[in-house]
Amino acid sequence: MDLFRWTIQEASAAFREGRCIPAELMASVNSRIEAVEDKIHAYVSVAGDAAVQQAASLSAGNEASPLWGVPIALKDNLATRGMRTTCSSKILESFCPPYDATVVSRLRGAGALFSGKTNLDEFAMGSSTETSYKGTTRNPWDLTRIPGGSSGGSAAAVAADACVAALGSDTGGSIRQPAAHCGIVGLKPTYGRVSRFGLVAFASSLEQIGPLTKDVTDAAILLKAIAGHDHRDSTSVNVPVPDYPSLLNGDVQDMRIGVPQEYLQVGVQREVREAIRNALDLLGAAGASIREISLPHTDYAVSTYYILATAEASSNLARYDGVKYGYRAEPVEDLLDMYRRSRAEGFGPEVKRRIMLGTYALSSGYYDAYYRKAQQVRTLIMRDFEAAFDVCDVLLAPTCPTTAFRIGEKVNDPLQMYLSDIYTISVNLAGIPGISIPCGFDGQGLPIGLQILGKHFDEATVLNAAYAYEQRTDWHGQRPAL
Amino acid sequence: MKITGKEVAYVAHLARLALSDEEIEQFTGQLDAILAYVDKLNELDTEDVEPTAHVIPMGNVVREDAVDTGLPIEEVLANAPGTQDRFFRVPRII
Numbered sequence: 079m080d081l082f083r084w085t086i087q088e089a090s091a092a093f094r095e096g097r098c099i100p101a102e103l104m105a106s107v108n109s110r111i112e113a114v115e116d117k118i119h120a121y122v123s124v125a126g127d128a129a130v131q132q133a134a135s136l137s138a139g140n141e142a143s144p145l146w147g148v149p150i151a152l153k154d155n156l157a158t159r160g161m162r163t164t165c166s167s168k169i170l171e172s173f174c175p176p177y178d179a180t181v182v183s184r185l186r187g188a189g190a191l192f193s194g195k196t197n198l199d200e201f202a203m204g205s206s207t208e209t210s211y212k213g214t215t216r217n218p219w220d221l222t223r224i225p226g227g228s229s230g231g232s233a234a235a236v237a238a239d240a241c242v243a244a245l246g247s248d249t250g251g252s253i254r255q256p257a258a259h260c261g262i263v264g265l266k267p268t269y270g271r272v273s274r275f276g277l278v279a280f281a282s283s284l285e286q287i288g289p290l291t292k293d294v295t296d297a298a299i300l301l302k303a304i305a306g307h308d309h310r311d312s313t314s315v316n317v318p319v320p321d322y323p324s325l326l327n328g329d330v331q332d333m334r335i336g337v338p339q340e341y342l343q344v345g346v347q348r349e350v351r352e353a354i355r356n357a358l359d360l361l362g363a364a365g366a367s368i369r370e371i372s373l374p375h376t377d378y379a380v381s382t383y384y385i386l387a388t389a390e391a392s393s394n395l396a397r398y399d400g401v402k403y404g405y406r407a408e409p410v411e412d413l414l415d416m417y418r419r420s421r422a423e424g425f426g427p428e429v430k431r432r433i434m435l436g437t438y439a440l441s442s443g444y445y446d447a448y449y450r451k452a453q454q455v456r457t458l459i460m461r462d463f464e465a466a467f468d469v470c471d472v473l474l475a476p477t478c479p480t481t482a483f484r485i486g487e488k489v490n491d492p493l494q495m496y497l498s499d500i501y502t503i504s505v506n507l508a509g510i511p512g513i514s515i516p517c518g519f520d521g522q523g524l525p526i527g528l529q530i531l532g533k534h535f536d537e538a539t540v541l542n543a544a545y546a547y548e549q550r551t552d553w554h555g556q557r558p559a560l
Numbered sequence: 561m562k563i564t565g566k567e568v569a570y571v572a573h574l575a576r577l578a579l580s581d582e583e584i585e586q587f588t589g590q591l592d593a594i595l596a597y598v599d600k601l602n603e604l605d606t607e608d609v610e611p612t613a614h615v616i617p618m619g620n621v622v623r624e625d626a627v628d629t630g631l632p633i634e635e636v637l638a639n640a641p642g643t644q645d646r647f648f649r650v651p652r653i654i
Contacts (some may be wrong), residue, residue: 094586177631195623221632243563270616283615317617378603381597381601396576402648404639405641412652413653414576415578422577422578423579430577431590433575434568434571434572435594437575438595441574451601451602454606455606455609457610458604458606461565493593493594509616534616535614
């Protein structure tokens with residue numbers, strides 16, 4: 079029996095019923111990693127035998143926790159005490175955090191095991207993992223294609239059964255887009271739902287940590303485990319966390335689903351549009367009421383995002399100066415020379431490009447024209463969603479305009495790469511929750527993602543709409559031949 | 561042109577990045593294309609629109625000023641490229 083194919087709820091049930099112990103599952107996942115890692119390169123580092131030993135020493139009595147003994151993969155921008163955290167960057171190649179991210183300590187407390195740290199675009203800046211200093215992760219459905227990004231390692235690991243579930247981070251689509259391209263479930267929670275303490279900062283006003291899983295129920299389980307207020311992140315919000323798994327009932331009777339017309343226009347691959355239409359028909363037949371709505375400022379989202387995200391990045395990444403941790407160029411003439419050369423040698427081209435753009439947008443004489451202007455347009459984008467949610471409970475759209483593109487296809491054209499995030503980016507600007515679930519395949523056998531968006535802090539409705547679709551289809555059960 | 565090579569070199573100085581001449585040239589072209597694209601924001605009249613810095617309404621967040629344990633100094637220093645005793649070591653400043 080291939081234990082590594084289990085979902086969280088299957089593993090948990092097997093432990094409770096005494097059919098399996100965590101060390102057996104962990105060993106099975108490790109052997110799966112060994113078998114597929116040469117092909118997909120999802121991991122930056124693996125825990126290996128240490129995780130099996132940890133599984134064997136898990137204290138009993140905590141089996142009621144749905145994550146007890148379950149192997150989870152962590153994106154390598156989440157701080158793990160004593161486990162290297164590189165952000166897939168040369169500048170942090172040897173960084174070993176002296177503390178755990180809050181999500182990591184919550185998972186430890188729930189008895190979860192960590193299979194390893196997954197690959198990402200350098201500092202989560204990218205849509206393909208091609209900017210990683212550690213090499214490109216390959217899509218398990220077609221090894222010549224990108225897995226999406228920036229959480230491409232986490233998505234590929236879940237799709238290839240090289241972990242039971244994973245955590246990623248989403249700044250402009252970095253959980254949902256790779257989930258769509260790899261045929262799995264990925265959820266970006268509401269801004270403030272999950273503590274960002276210990277998530278290496280890229281764009282602090284936009285990013286959230288969230289689950290990448292084999293099905294919607296697993297996403298609900300993992301979200302419940304990591305959500306909640308944390309005094310170490312003052313932007314985490316102190317509101318009650320619902321018991322998401324128990325709220326899944328698949329009932330969409332009278333649910334009001336809005337379809338933003340701007341998300342199905344030119345540039346959307348024909349098969350993607352068809353898959354979304356089919357999903358709408360299915361949910362309509364299940365009792366939901368479907369209506370077209372408009373998000374008129376959609377066209378401005380990519381511009382707004384690339385001003386705000388790069389401005390925040392230029393500030394956040396100022397900390398990499400070769401003093402406290404990370405790479406230092408040597409020998410150097412003086413302190414300024416050390417800063418300039420450590421950063422020039424430690425960061426890759428995409429990170430430098432974004433630091434440059436952000437520094438420019440914040441520099442004297444340009445602040446009002448770019449940064450302030452983008453913050454104002456952000457307000458207009460938020461108002462679009464507010465108006466839509468006055469008449470809708472959720473919105474439904476493609477996650478991406480196309481299925482996964484080829485490795486190398488967009489690597490020399492940053493603007494084209496940025497435009498591939500066009501349907502995910504607005505969600506981060508507005509801070510609302512969004513999920514991507516599998517909803518079909520194109521003619522080349524590549525997965526298509528369906529995106530469902532909800533109101534602030536209404537992950538429960540988003541998850542239930544996704545669950546309703548999943549209950550009536552079997553896309554989520556499909557696996558790539560590896 | 562939205563941005564010149566001279567401006568790119570100045571921004572690189574602000575960002576503390578030692579860029580080669582080739583990088584300056586490459587970034588000038590790429591940043592120019594990106595800035596031309598983001599110019600579309602100027603199609604929108606935002607005169608009376610409040611800027612958004614934070615999506616969830618919240619004011620200042622305060623907590624009790626309580627004593628707590630800090631990070632273990634040895635583990636923190638173990639990540640530093642240069643140390644001496646309990647300090648970070650850097651090139652001479654004065």
